[in-house]
Amino acid sequence: MPDRSLATRPHPSRKPCLTAVLRMAGLRPTRQRVALAELLFGGPHRHVSAEQLHSEAAAAKVNVSLATIYNTLHQFHEAGLLREVAIDAARSYFDTDTSDHHHFFVEDEQRMIDIPAEAVEFKALPEAPQGMEVAHVDVVIRVRKTPA
Numbered sequence: 001m002p003d004r005s006l007a008t009r010p011h012p013s014r015k016p017c018l019t020a021v022l023r024m025a026g027l028r029p030t031r032q033r034v035a036l037a038e039l040l041f042g043g044p045h046r047h048v049s050a051e052q053l054h055s056e057a058a059a060a061k062v063n064v065s066l067a068t069i070y071n072t073l074h075q076f077h078e079a080g081l082l083r084e085v086a087i088d089a090a091r092s093y094f095d096t097d098t099s100d101h102h103h104f105f106v107e108d109e110q111r112m113i114d115i116p117a118e119a120v121e122f123k124a125l126p127e128a129p130q131g132m133e134v135a136h137v138d139v140v141i142r143v144r145k146t147p148a
């Protein structure tokens with residue numbers, strides 16, 4: 001079992017002023033964007049896939065296609081409101097916590113758990129290719145339940 005302090009951190013709500021948040025990020029606060037922003041940012045920090053957000057939107061009677069969800073998630077990501085964590089070529093999660101940190105990915109539950117940045121140390125990292133700099137390093141540690 002990982003130390004629970006790795007998984008639980010206080011997450012302040014960002015519910016107020018989502019319209020202002022969208023505007024400040026350079027996005028027009030359309031009804032759909034505000035509704036999706038409420039679902040994403042209305043509670044504690046979390047990790048969500050496009051499919052998960054699509055079912056949450058349906059449950060909240062926000063009528064949007066999966067394609068629109070994808071577009072909106074990518075727009076929010078481009079605007080710096082979300083961090084994208086790629087699990088493999090076909091799957092990404094979007095993280096409402098854009099600060100530097102890493103993740104456990106629980107394979108049998110398709111769930112991400114935060115790892116604080118300082119819990120991971122790098123002994124050696126390669127130099128960035130010429131003319132480039134390291135933007136950030138994402139570590140995803142894949143875990144599964146130990147057999148009973």
Ligand SMILES: [Zn+2]
Pocket residue numbers: 047095097101102103112113114
């Ligand atoms: Zn995270």
